[in-house]
Amino acid sequence: MATTSCDVAIVGAGLGGCFLALLLSRRGQRVVVIEQGPSVPSAGADFLKPPGLRVLARHGLADLAGRHGLRRDVIRYYHDGDPIQDCRFPDGFLIRPYRELVELIYTCCAMEGVDFWFDASIDDIAMDDGRVEELALSNGRRLRAGVVIGADGTKSAVRQTLDIEPCTVPYERVVMRVATVPLTASIAQLNRLYFSSDGWFTYFYPLSRDQARVFVGLPPEDDKEIFQDGIPALVDALKKFVTDSSDAFDSLQSATWQRIKVSSLRLGAYHKGNAALLGSAAFACHPMTGMGMSYTLHDAEILADVICAAGGDKELLDRLLSAHYEPRKHAHGQLIDYGDALIATFRDRDAYLAAFRPDLHVYGEAAMPATELPALQPI
Numbered sequence: 432m433a434t435t436s437c438d439v440a441i442v443g444a445g446l447g448g449c450f451l452a453l454l455l456s457r458r459g460q461r462v463v464v465i466e467q468g469p470s471v472p473s474a475g476a477d478f479l480k481p482p483g484l485r486v487l488a489r490h491g492l493a494d495l496a497g498r499h500g501l502r503r504d505v506i507r508y509y510h511d512g513d514p515i516q517d518c519r520f521p522d523g524f525l526i527r528p529y530r531e532l533v534e535l536i537y538t539c540c541a542m543e544g545v546d547f548w549f550d551a552s553i554d555d556i557a558m559d560d561g562r563v564e565e566l567a568l569s570n571g572r573r574l575r576a577g578v579v580i581g582a583d584g585t586k587s588a589v590r591q592t593l594d595i596e597p598c599t600v601p602y603e604r605v606v607m608r609v610a611t612v613p614l615t616a617s618i619a620q621l622n623r624l625y626f627s628s629d630g631w632f633t634y635f636y637p638l639s640r641d642q643a644r645v646f647v648g649l650p651p652e653d654d655k656e657i658f659q660d661g662i663p664a665l666v667d668a669l670k671k672f673v674t675d676s677s678d679a680f681d682s683l684q685s686a687t688w689q690r691i692k693v694s695s696l697r698l699g700a701y702h703k704g705n706a707a708l709l710g711s712a713a714f715a716c717h718p719m720t721g722m723g724m725s726y727t728l729h730d731a732e733i734l735a736d737v738i739c740a741a742g743g744d745k746e747l748l749d750r751l752l753s754a755h756y757e758p759r760k761h762a763h764g765q766l767i768d769y770g771d772a773l774i775a776t777f778r779d780r781d782a783y784l785a786a787f788r789p790d791l792h793v794y795g796e797a798a799m800p801a802t803e804l805p806a807l808q809p810i
């Protein structure tokens with residue numbers, strides 16, 4: 432089969448891969464996105480916080496994203512049944528199922544002429560002198576690209592080829608489960624996140640006009656007991672610390688509970704030669720921060736600027752990635768540390784409130800000193 436050439440090959444059609452493809456194609460780059468699944472992924476986040484909404488707004492997508500989503504502006508936190516704080520988002524945040532958000536960006540990509548190769552995974556990545564030369568795909572196709580982006584999730588094949596060692600730490604003290612249930616009045620009224628000193632948490636929020644999502648976190652030993660035989664003995668346990676959401680209890684018993692594995696991920700390097708990592712291939716933090724997508728969208732903006740500024744010059748690309756993309760490790764590291772602090776303290780009301788940072792929670796890295804966000808300048 433003939434070899435295809437393009438400016439940028441992106442492995443993975445999640446939020447990071449699709450958004451970067453859109454930005455690059457709008458600036459005249461020929462982009463091919465390789466996705467192992469039959470379509471864009473369906474499993475992922477529901478919340479887009481203000482920093483991510485601002486990124487979308489900069490590219491004319493915020494209204495489109497918000498049109499079919501839900502806007503919320505408060506999350507109420509409880510500890511052992513008592514309200515302990517309201518976290519307010521002055522500009523609101525967006526709730527929209529991951530697949531819908533990614534599909535929206537995918538549709539924009541299609542209008543820009545981005546080439547998507549679905550059902551295509553990587554068989555082999557040929558390297559030469561520290562650079563990716565060619566991608567060989569499972570369907571027999573071959574692809575040569577000036578730049579290769581691994582936006583291929585936590586188990587990134589691109590990362591493995593680049594020989595960048597991941598530091599993955601599973602959050603083992605809390606098992607997470609999620610279910611989609613009918614919307615009730617209390618969930619429609621307010622997002623509520625309950626913690627217990629027994630090491631449980633549960634989060635109720637609306638997903639659409641008639642559905643809601645419920646997350647439950649619990650110690651591994653309780654998970655075995657509560658979810659045994661496929662019929663969760665959940666409600667009695669929740670009644671001990673869930674006070675203002677009891678109208679949702681009936682639907683929880685018969686819900687289908689999916690177990691989610693969550694780990695943090697840190698890397699020592701985000702690029703090698705002409706290849707770079709984006710999104711969950713580069714970093715992962717605890718979902719309690721609700722910021723993974725926002726940071727990924729901003730990272731894609733930086734990558735698009737760097738790739739376009741390099742203009743096909745290999746050495747300049749390497750230098751620009753080192754100067755402008757590698758420093759993202761610092762912002763990601765702060766976010767991962769923050770997620771670690773939230774999950775480590777939520778059992779203890781005072782420790783949690785001390786660890787909670789409304790600035791980082793609401794505004795993300797925008798709340799950090801500007802020196803950590805270097806402007807792209809010629810070097």
Ligand SMILES: Cc1cc2nc3c(=O)[nH]c(=O)nc-3n(C[C@H](O)[C@H](O)[C@H](O)COP(=O)(O)OP(=O)(O)OC[C@H]3O[C@@H](n4cnc5c(N)ncnc54)[C@H](O)[C@@H]3O)c2cc1C
Pocket residue numbers: 442443444445446447448465466467468471472474475476477478479480551552553582583584585587588691692693709710711712718721722723724725727
């Ligand atoms: C439980 C949970 C809840 C979260 N909640 C939030 C939240 O509320 N708000 C928020 O901002 N962030 C949240 N996040 C983080 C957010 O989901 C990620 O930041 C975001 O999805 C990263 O997008 P991505 O494009 O890197 O990855 P993904 O969406 O994982 O996309 C990777 C894609 O690569 C494809 N792929 C993998 N390997 C290959 C291969 N070899 N060849 C071809 N394709 C391949 C996969 O099929 C997939 O489509 C949450 C994360 C988790 C785990």
